[in-house]
Amino acid sequence: MDLTVLAYVIYLLISVALTVWVARTLSRNGKVFLGDVLQGDEKLADAVNHLLVVGFYLVNLGFVALYLKNADGVADARQLFEALSVKVGVVLLVLGVMHLGNVYVLNKIRRRGLMEREQTPPVPPQGWAGPGNQGPWAAPATGR
16 A cells, blocks of 8 residues: 555544544533523523534534645655644644634623623613603603
């Protein structure tokens, strides 16, 4: 077997296995976080979690497939390991950046939800302005 083909096979096995492992780990541990972000709506949290996992798979496996081609052929074992280390390292960096991006966005949503829950009016309402109300906000009488 050509060493370039062997490099492709090993790269695909490692990259796909890492992508599946990271997706499962994020899905399992992200359910609690999503439940908090979505204020306890477990059904919605499960649906969002599933959609995030599907998107994660699509983006990462698409990147792995696009990054498969090696510009230079692999002639010996040293070049095989060098090519694999670069390719797997880039895949790991992409996985990490995507994970941090997801956590950042979800944390922003969570913080906004916490602020909305904790917000109370600074002064309670003292009255209502409306038809027949002669409070300070009432329309001036026209004398008709």
